[in-house]
Each structure stands twice: as C-alpha cells, then as structure tokens.
Amino acid sequence: MIKAILIFNNHGKPRLSKFYEHYNEDTEQQIIRETFHLVSKRDENVCNFLEGGMLIGGSDYKLIYRHYATLYFVFCVDSSESELGILDLIQVFVETLDKCFENVCELDLIFHVDKVHNILAEMVMGGMVLETNMNEIITQVDAQNKMEKSEFFPFFSFSLSLYRRLSFSLPGRTGRHRPVLQERPLVPYQL
C-alpha cells in the first residue's frame, strides 16, 4: 500500500502532497521536511530506495524516489508493494503529466495543483495502484475535463478547444520553465 505521495523541489517546498493515511497538519509538514532532508542528501548515482524516516511509520516503510530536474517525486510505500513496480509507476506518472501539460515543468505543477491531483486520482486510489496505462489515464482525464468545461460553455463547442489551449498555457511563463523531463535523460530510459 502506498502511504503518501510527495512532490517537492530542490529547496524542499512542497508542490504536491497526498497522504493515504490520516495525519494531522503539523505531522504532515514534518513528514515533508524530514523526507526532504533524507532525500536531498543522496548522491546522483545511488539507488532510489531509502529506508524511511521515523515519522511516517516504523520499519516496514520505505521511500522510493526519483529526481527529475528541479523536482523530487517521492512515494512512501510499505513492504507489500514491489519496489521496481513503484519506480516504473513514478515514470508513468511523470510521462502522463508530460502529455497532459505539454513539456511539463515545475511552474505547471505550481499553478495547476488541482489538475495534478485529478491525474493522480486516476492512477492511485486509496493507496493502491489503479491504472498504469498512460493512454487510458489520459483518455479519462480528458473526458472529465471536457465535462467540466461543458458546464461553462454549453452552446459553443468550438470555444472548448480554444479555452483548453488557453488554460494550459500560462501567461507570463518566466523563471523556472525548464521542462521537467528533458533535463534528465529519461525518455530514452530503458523501461
């Protein structure tokens, strides 16, 4: 079972935090800080598995993480999940984000947290892996977004596509807009 999914940047600021078990707010922030401390000390070429910290659970839990450009994607899992499977799941998640927001970068995650939550909800539900096929996930997410937009523009279907293009491109994209995936050699990553 997946206990928590965290995304934070190289300075420890949380970009997404999803807990599948209840902790109160202070504990959640502490978990994020502690995970950041553990993960940021790691070298680039060591393995992606960390024995977990003390806060998020005892000896059964491990942290499986990947570092892309400026972001760390950390999944905290217990022993019933396969480590290599979760590693591949992180890859699928990032590739899905890449497809949904063209050339996803950190700013996309900052300004569209709710969309990222929606995508994640299609992949992991209740701490268990729901869907791992990228195309399937994207189809469902697109259909849901379409439904949402049809509530706002019921009569003008062509403006749907217009709106869609507008909503995914940010005005004034400045600063950290390095694409998440292209910094690291991930697409030719051997799956």
Added chain:
Amino acid sequence: MSPSVPLQEMIRAIRSARTQCEERGVIQRECAAIRAQFRQADNGGRSHNLAKLLYVHMLGYPAHFGQMECVRMIASPRYSEKRVGYLGAMMLLDEKQDASLLITNSIKNDLSNSNQYIQSLALCTLACMGSAEMCRDLAPEIDRLLRASNSYIKKKAALCAVHIVRKVHDLGELFTKAALNSSCCEYYFQFISYCFWFSFTVPDLVQIMKGLVISGYSPDHDVAGISDPFLQVRILRLLRILGRNNEAASDAMNDLLAQVATNTDSTKTVGNAVLYETVLTVLDIKSESGLRVLAVNILGRFLLNNDRNIRYIAMTSLQKIVGTDHNAVQRHRGTIVDCLKDQDASVKRRALELSLALVSASNIRSMMKELLSFLSSCPPELRSQTASGIFNAAERYAPSQRWHIDTILHVLTTAGGDVRDETVPNLIQLITNTSELHCYTVHKLYRALLSDISQQPLVQVACWCIGEYGDLLLTGECQETEPVQVTEDYVLDVLETVLQSHMSSPSTRGFALTATMKLSTRIRSIVSIYGSCIDVELQQRAVEYNALFKKYDHMRAAVLERMPVIEKNSQGHTNGETIKESQTVKVKPGEPQQPANQVQDLLDLLGGLEPTPITPGLTFTYTHNELQKQETGRDF
C-alpha cells in the same frame, strides 16, 4: 469560471512575497477573504475559494474552516464544484471529524448517478478516507457497482472494496461472490488476496498467466517487449498468497513459475521486475527444490547486476530466505561482502544485515575481519547495529576465548561510543569466566587505556580489570603478550587521569573509584604476602603496614599523607644508601597520595575520625630511624 484563474492569481501573489512574514500576511488576508465568502449564501466563485484553500493547506497553514464548505460543494449539482469538493474532502476531512459523516449521504447519491465520472469521484473519496461506519453503510452500493458492466467503474469499485475490507474485515464475505463472477478485471486480484479460500481459482490464474507469457505482441499492454508486465506482477503476487501453506495450489503453479523464470528477458528493468516477483513467489510457496535453486540463482545474477537498485532488492529478498536456505545464500557470500564497500548507504545497510546473518562457525574469522574493517569506515547510523551484530556473532561462534576478547576490545577501541549499555557487564562477565587469560586481558586493557581514554565503555572495562587484576599487572610477567613494566604509581596515575578527565562520564568515574579502592586491598594482600618474606627489612615493613590497615586504620590517612619538603642533607653517603635501598625494594606497596585523599574523603563520609595533623617530626610505634622515614618519603 473554472477554478484555475483566481487560484493562479493567488499563487502568483504568494510566490511574489519575498519573506516568510510577507507570505504569512498574504495568506492570512486571502484566508480572511475566503472565510467571508464562505459565509455568504451562494456565489459563483465557490470552487475557486475552495481550491485556494486547498493550496494554502498544502503549504502547511490551517484550513479546517473549509470542511463544511466541502460538504456543501459535494452536494452541489455542478461537476466542477463536486470535483473540488471531493478533493477538499480527501485533504481536509478524515474519519475523526464529524463532518465526514455528513457526506455519506452525498456519496450514496453520487454512487447511483448516471454519470460515470461522478460515480468515480465518490468511489475515490470513499477509498481514501472512508471510515468504518461509512464503509458499512455504503457496502451494498459498492457491491452493486462491482457487478456493473462498465469496466472503468468496476476497477474503481474493486479498489474501493479493498479499502472497505481493510477497514471492516467482516464485509469481505459480501464481496467475494461478486468478485468470483467477474473475470476480466485484474484489480480484483489485489482485493481477493484478502479472502483466503480461493484455491480453486488457481488453475484459472495459471491459464491467464500462461496466455500472457506465451502470447504474441499486443501493443496496448506491451512495455518494452514484455506483454502487460503489471498484470503479470499482480497475478504472481496473488499466486504467492494463494500458494502459501497450500500444497495443492503450489503444485499447480510450479510449471508456470519455472516457465516465467526462464523465458523472461532480464536485460530490461521490466523483465527484472517480473523475475523479481517470480522469485518472491517461488520462495514463499511450498515449491520444489529445483525451483528454489533456480530462484536463488536468479537472485545471484541480480547481485552481480550493475544497477544498484537491482542489487538492493536482491539483497532484500536474500534476507528473507537466509533463515531457510542458508547454504544457497552462502554461495554468494563473497559478492555480499563486497557490497559492504559500496558507496551507497542503502546498499551498505542491506549488505550489513545479510552479512551478519551469514556468519557461521566455519567462516567466522574471515567474516569478522571484513566486519571489523567495515566498522572503522561505516556511516555513523550503522555503527551501533554493526557493533551489536559483531558481538552477537562473536558470542555464538568464537573459536577461542582469546580471539573473542580481542574482537571485543577491537570493537570497543574503534566504535566504543556506539555500543549498547549491556556490553560492559557482558564483557566483564566474559573476562571473569576466562581465568587463564586474566593477565593477558589486563595487559591489553592497560595499554589501550594509556593510548585513549575517550571511549567510555572501554575505559569502564579497563578500570574494572585493573581494579580486579592489578596485581597481575604489577608482577610483570605474562605468557601471551609482552609484559608492560609498570609500577603502582603508573597504574594509579592512569586511574587518576581517568577520574579527572572531562571526557569521563559519571559512571566511568565510579568504575575508576572502585578500582582504586580495590587496588588498595589488593596491594594490602601483597603487603601481607611479604609478611613472611626472608628479607627482614621487607618483612618488618609488611607486617607494620598490615598493622596499619588493621589496628591503626584511623591513622592510616594521616600517616600516609604527603611528605613535607625534604631538606637537602649534606651527607653524601646517606643519600647513596637511601638510593640503594630504594632500588632493592622493587615492590613497594605504598599508598600514594590519591587514594589516601580518597580514603580520607571516604572516612569523612563515613563519619570517621578526623585525621590528626602531622608534624614532620612525629614518631610512632614503628622503629624506623630517620633515614628510613626519609626514604619512605622519597618513595612517595
């Protein structure tokens, strides 16, 4: 309006704050505005406000005032509001809040909604934060959805059912019938693992699995040449659960597992993932020995892989079977011991645990060498584990007492600060048991103490040993190691250094104090030995010192106080005589200042008599002449 735009503006405002204080100010203003808007009856912007609140919650600020708003939004007929409402419910509500019960009815209505996406929202929320009561109420609904024709909903309902069964175990029975009827959904498998009586479905699963392994290329589910690896992994995991402790089921899957193990391509990570699951399954069920050997060989191949991840999981799996298939794992001992030198801390930890498990009577010496060199270079968080592991191994398999003591001393000198508290008494008990090695031990400890007094456990043991066997140290002979030339002064100096060092903890000082007192007794016994010495001079001294202990104890402190400054004598030959005398009396069991002071202190504590002040010219019942008194003084 979609919730995105005002949310983005707020996010931009928060990010433009340059200090933590400014950010807090911005967020407080926004929260106040949101709270005011929540209180208003109905406005179009409800979803933006909740989205903003959720963002603020992620940053760590309190957001509990949004809970009722979540409940209201979930009940709204619009999809966008429902979506944000459910997201809010997942983040802000939990089973301990009362508000969570209020959404039960909304969820129930949404579960029967005609729109599958609304149903999926409800299922998702229930799976994330459903409490036991909610689960009980909504279980029949989930059961109905499990039989639905829509596979998208079926999948989600299955996972929701998993959550329900986890929360309320009795409801498992309710769902098994539904699960049996459906065959296409792989997510049932995870859920079925909670119900243990499905042995007859093993042939079905084996059939499906065979199809996947043998079948040709299917582009939908293919990942790098292996068809639907996620499904394969799932099925393998379920087979593992079904086959555990179940002979019949295990037999049925033996062939399949052998086939998967040999046919899967292990050059890509996906292949390795499937192989890994296969290995875990083989090791868990009651498989035949040939299959187990195959599994351990696969793990051995993983150990030699360049990818650290693969090595890590290989060691994790070997750890699980080292108890049962000890010999098989021993074959890979060399590789595992090499992994101790890897730079990666996770790999080192795994290698350490595995190495400690692999220590046996035959390889104890070589393994211990490796472990001791690891101890000197290992990361600090692993030191105490290594030290205790070494102690356990040494206790179980020590080839000789001397080797055992040497090993323990080595650990204490290298990592003394990280050993557990009971190490000291254990070691002391061990030393007392090996009476023939007392001399050797005390010599070694004395040398160790001379070089370094910062390692507390070592110092404690050393003090205790010197206190007990200090006489052996002074006799200056030892078969096993070169004797060290000491006099009591040196020994007591060392103890004094320990007592006065700022590095010594209170318990260490206690040890040193006790040792010093013991030495006084030991020395007393030496004194009494010399009571029957041939040399009359020695005999006389010995008897008189013994009397000092026995009858004139109250004066002992006074007698043995520091001598006053001795004025230089003009007679040259007297000095020569004194020097000669002091040389012949090698073993001079004198009471130096330090213990005398302490005796004094102790006497004070015990309410003893006050020491009478000494004047240099005081004579006692001894029949010493002036010269000898001076001589005695010089020895101090």
